Amino acid sequence: MSLIQFFNVTKQYPPNITALDDVSVKIDKGEFVFLVGPSGAGKTTFIRLLFREEVPNRGQIIIGGRSISRLKRKEVPLLRRNIGIVFQDFRLLPDRTVFENVAFALRVVETHPREIKPRVEKALAQVGLSNRARMFPHQLSGGEQQRAAIARAIVNNPGILVADEPTGNLDPATSGDIMKLLEEINRLGTTVIMATHAWDIVNSMRKRVIALQHGRLVRDDREGGYGYEA
Amino acid sequence: MKLRTAGYFFRQAALSLWRNVWMSLAAAASVAISMFLLGAFLLLVFNVNHIANNLQSNVEIAAFLQVDVPRQVSLHIQDQVRALPGVTEVTLVPKEEGLQQLSQQFGSEQDLLAATGGVNPLPDYLRVRVADPQSIQSVAEAIKAIPGVEKVNYGQEVVERLFAVVRWLRWLGVGIIAMLGLGALSLIVLTIRLAVYSRRREINIMKYVGATDWFIRWPFFLEGLWLGLFGSGVAALAVYLGYRLVLNMVGPAAVFVPLIRDQGLLLWSTLGLVAGGSLVGALGSLFSIRRFLKV
Ligand SMILES: Nc1ncnc2c1ncn2[C@@H]1O[C@H](COP(=O)(O)OP(=O)(O)OP(=O)(O)O)[C@@H](O)[C@H]1O
Ligand SMILES: [Mg+2]
Numbered sequence: 001m002s003l004i005q006f007f008n009v010t011k012q013y014p015p016n017i018t019a020l021d022d023v024s025v026k027i028d029k030g031e032f033v034f035l036v037g038p039s040g041a042g043k044t045t046f047i048r049l050l051f052r053e054e055v056p057n058r059g060q061i062i063i064g065g066r067s068i069s070r071l072k073r074k075e076v077p078l079l080r081r082n083i084g085i086v087f088q089d090f091r092l093l094p095d096r097t098v099f100e101n102v103a104f105a106l107r108v109v110e111t112h113p114r115e116i117k118p119r120v121e122k123a124l125a126q127v128g129l130s131n132r133a134r135m136f137p138h139q140l141s142g143g144e145q146q147r148a149a150i151a152r153a154i155v156n157n158p159g160i161l162v163a164d165e166p167t168g169n170l171d172p173a174t175s176g177d178i179m180k181l182l183e184e185i186n187r188l189g190t191t192v193i194m195a196t197h198a199w200d201i202v203n204s205m206r207k208r209v210i211a212l213q214h215g216r217l218v219r220d221d222r223e224g225g226y227g228y229e230a
Numbered sequence: 231m232k233l234r235t236a237g238y239f240f241r242q243a244a245l246s247l248w249r250n251v252w253m254s255l256a257a258a259a260s261v262a263i264s265m266f267l268l269g270a271f272l273l274l275v276f277n278v279n280h281i282a283n284n285l286q287s288n289v290e291i292a293a294f295l296q297v298d299v300p301r302q303v304s305l306h307i308q309d310q311v312r313a314l315p316g317v318t319e320v321t322l323v324p325k326e327e328g329l330q331q332l333s334q335q336f337g338s339e340q341d342l343l344a345a346t347g348g349v350n351p352l353p354d355y356l357r358v359r360v361a362d363p364q365s366i367q368s369v370a371e372a373i374k375a376i377p378g379v380e381k382v383n384y385g386q387e388v389v390e391r392l393f394a395v396v397r398w399l400r401w402l403g404v405g406i407i408a409m410l411g412l413g414a415l416s417l418i419v420l421t422i423r424l425a426v427y428s429r430r431r432e433i434n435i436m437k438y439v440g441a442t443d444w445f446i447r448w449p450f451f452l453e454g455l456w457l458g459l460f461g462s463g464v465a466a467l468a469v470y471l472g473y474r475l476v477l478n479m480v481g482p483a484a485v486f487v488p489l490i491r492d493q494g495l496l497l498w499s500t501l502g503l504v505a506g507g508s509l510v511g512a513l514g515s516l517f518s519i520r521r522f523l524k525v
Contacts, residue, residue, distance in 0.1 A: 051438070073443065074442070074443075077440040077441060077442045077443075078440065079440075080437070080438060080439065080440035081439070081440035082440075085438045085439075091431070091434070091435060093431060093432060093435070104432075104435065104439075105435075105439040107238070108436045108439060108440075108441035108445060108446075109439065109440055109441060110232065110235055110445070113234065152439070156439065156440070
């Protein structure tokens, strides 16, 4: 069975905005998926439904065999511990070092203190920031800040990594580095779902592409390109 | 909850209090003021009540008989009064003795008798003590209903005025304290709200990385609880020391102002204040958590 399944998912916002319209899709464990579409197509909504910041008005979302709209409030944090999240604007805490920003994700899920240091160091090594651990976010470049955010997202070893326009604030060269990092994380077994506007990135990677438009799923290509500018 | 997690919550709550230190102080001071006033009012009401009871239990009923009843009848009335429920002691004061007492105040007995044409104008009267001060009025009425009794007096007015003061104080106190308590509560709510607001980025990230609701809430709950606890602790100390001071000042005059010297009352009311303040703090933070910390 697929890791993530959307069955006829519809999400509406008041008063009458349909952000997602009858979307059905399956994503297997270990896949790398681009979520593309023009602004307002429903990409962010799709991601918010995934980690249950929102619940669908109709339809079902199954992750790891469980319907996530049926989760009890107490179970939601457990779902989220298995989903790493990366945003366009990094969302690092400005008053803490890179190390502490990453460690934060472990501390607040009550990880044993002895495990924190080695796991943070491993995550920082993985994103190539070992020598920036003691610095504060404002001392880092945008690309480095996004790496720190990715380290925070993967430090708890989630099975799924979702990224909402992670390269949106970065120049093309830095974006390329971030994409290599995400590809590497995917190669180690994490399912990666990334929403993006960057057609050049999508075209160069030849990964699965799920395209949304006006909230509808309009295309799902195994090794696709962006497709709208064409 | 694990011990180190508790440690984390304590540190976070302390940090948060410190971050908005002026707001925290204002909230704690507001709790302190309302709890101090509550304590002062409580002790005042208790004491006025105590004094009123004290006065009342010293109050006797004086039942004046009709001037012309023979001694035989007076004695019979004395027996009837003694048989009333709640009466502990009845003394018959014959008119001769009454005259003697009067003349001790006004000079010679002869002069008084002369002034009234040689006839003792006084009636026999009964001095009556009752077991329960609260029953004094009903006993007085029962005595008045006995044939041959002319008039019944007791320190009704003073006592009733005191009880009226107590009643009035109670309402006033409840009103003022409810208002102050509400003020303290809203200051706590505001403080927690501010704390939540200044940590909104952290809270947001905590949610995304899968912290549980209560893990996020605990520090804020503690923060409110502490504000209540600090404030009421200060208030309780002030009430305690203040009352001791009043007792010392009243010291020699205690016969006239019989204050409650029972340590138990002081202990329970200070403990009550601390409990009340903590409750205000806990309620304030729970309310803020529900309203402003939708996790
Ligand atoms: N909280 C909300 N309340 C009301 N409407 C919303 C809300 N969030 C999103 N929408 C609406 O839902 C639609 C889809 O929004 P969404 O953010 O999913 O688009 P997107 O594909 O992520 O766009 P972008 O590429 O600009 O980020 C839009 O019309 C948006 O205005
Ligand atoms: Mg978006």
